[in-house]
Amino acid sequence: MSPSENAPIVEFDRVVFSYSHIEVLHQISFQLARGEVVGLLGPNGAGKSTTIKIMAGILAPGGGTIRVTGLPLPERAVDVKQRIGYVPETAVLFDSLTGQEFLELSGRLHDVAEDTLQMRIRSILETFSLLADRTSRLDSYSKGMRQKILIAAALLHNPELILLDEPLSGLDVNAAIMIKDLIAALSAGGKTILYSSHVLDVVEKVCRRVLIIHQGKLIADGSAESLKASTRESTLEDVFRNLTGSASVDPGVARIVAAMQS
């Protein structure tokens, strides 16, 4: 293995990010090794999507240093984007394009040779059972179909690093099982995957390592088993509740019901 292959594919060193003078990421540091499948967990507003967007070169950090695939960000953002696949949390697409047209656009922007591109599009759409709908406009797609298109677009150019922000959102059970298998297969093929999700049991099954972000800080980093052992909890969900202080949700639920009946 050459030294560059041993080097981490993602290096976050004391990264800071602010929205409107409010710091949402406080000196976050971690590394992802090549071939790892890492889960990124955290409550709403914890900074998960911001972390992923910074990694994808979409947002520029306010401080700290970042290297993705060995390239510094945000200086080499265009080159980094060429090497990564990103599935955003919301399925924002050009609704008037067809599924085929959207994937062609994405592949061509990533410089995929035309024959290879058409072959990959056909193969991925077939696997996702979207081949019959490929000439329909995206505004006629269901939420799950749109999510599949986003996942397909992220894989077309054979990226080294895949960033998945809530990839199972809107997918039916079969598609979700298929994506989990796909993640395992991609990982076996040497791809690095950062998987952000609220579905903790999926993260527990798919990811070898888990990062938990809470209020902009990295509060846990390790395998699901090691986190369970260190917090003396039996499930990842309990670990999450313990670390993020979300065990006390029941009074809030009672308040909602009381307000509805008042």
Next chain:
Amino acid sequence: MNRLGEAAGRLLRGPWACRLLQRLGIEPRRFWLLTDLFGQLAERREMTSHLGHNTAALRLNAWILCGMTGLAAVLMLLAQIALAKYFAIFLAMTGVMLAGILFSETGNSLVNPVEGLVLAHQPIDGATYTAAKLTHLARILLYLVPALDGIPAICGLLLGAPWYYPLLHLAAAFLLGCVIALFCCAVFGWLIRFIPARRLKAAGQIAEIVPWTLFLAFQYTRGLFQHIHPSHWLPTGIAALAGLGLAAAGVSVGAVVMGLRCLSGDYLVRISAIVHGSSGAKAGVRRSRTSDLVAWCFGGPPSRAGFEFVSRMTRRDWQFRRQLIPMLPATVMLLVGSAHELRTSPFSGRFTGAQVAPHFFGGILFLICPLLVYGSDYQGAWLFLLAPGRALGPFARGIFAWLWLRIIVMPHVVLLGGAAWFWGMRDAALFTLYSVAVASFYLGLELRLIDGVPFSKPPEPTRQNYLLPFVFLGGGVMAVAVGVQYFFLFHSRPAVLLAALAVGAAACLVTRASLDTFESAIRFNLGLMSAEAKVLYREVEG
């Protein structure tokens, strides 16, 4: 014609054009991919808010401008003005018109990059992306410059110009258009570089007002320039003057180049922050006494909903504010310019600006009502599909209440205070009563122009153009009404009182009928919206 277009296309995508693009730091393959994408989106009506991508709107604009400048050229020919003056007037007219349109379009493209969220994670560099985004400015120039200067350039021959004058005139106009387009891009480049993303939309809107404000301010300050004689401040020697000119040109070119570099360097990294940027301002949760009153008078919680909804959205909706911006400087200048007219009572027997006031409010409402249905957050309109049918009537009355209270009643309260000071309480009260009645009558009629739920449709650049003939027609009707008032009404206070009562009663009847029409329009448009349920309810179907 098609063959000519194809040949031009081949030339533009040929090797020499690619080399030129590469020299400018633009990646040709991705540039053409994005340009084709934007064209395709516009063709499929997904990107219609950009004038340069909307061929129908461009053609309509071009025909209207062509008619206006053609008429102006004929008038100048009849007046037999000197050729140099003729050329300068049309060039200035082109500059003012293009500055207004291009500032607005550049702002809309760069400050509201809706497509940016889909493309932000693609490997596209800033220069390529901004160049592709701003290509539609070139289309605007290609349509509007010949429209503005085509007829005047040809008519110049009738003023004794040499045979090559039309070519010279058009070349100068195109050059001016390109300089203005580059200047607009540079201004927004500087703004994007130095203004925080959360304030960018507001800053962009202020920048859009600047050309109109300068133009109108110049109308009021021409006399000042004649007294100050700025030419006296300049050095007299040719060499010094040339040096000063070169330095000024150098600074201008430098500022434009730096602005463009800011745009190509920073833009793509800032897109996500720009799209998601909010002012960060927090609104209070206090309960408004006015909305309590509206709920009590106009039909309970749904009317309060209509009142509060329009009240908040008119202040916060970016596209709505953007549509009103070109009208704002003219309105403010008109109000400031006619403030001194308040000293003279409309009952003095003389014609005063105050006599125009009720029709002025009618005019303002005429501009606002048709624009009310368009907004940035139109996709949130699905909420109204869930409202019970019986709530739509009071909801429409709540919207009427906002228009009546905020645009008619509140300004008249201020007017009453000022007028009472100069004319005495009796005349001020009588005039205010009359003015409120007339403005309410206008509102009653103009409610019919609100074609659906407010802020429920994406903006359409052609909409204002379709209204243009009605603006001229309405202006004529209002001028006749002002004349009738002056000659037959304002000489007798009892006549004004009677007229106020009669117009007020008519306003009530008209408003009642128009509210029914408005409610039907809301129902009809909600029906259309639910017919497109596959778009709105794709999650449910999935």
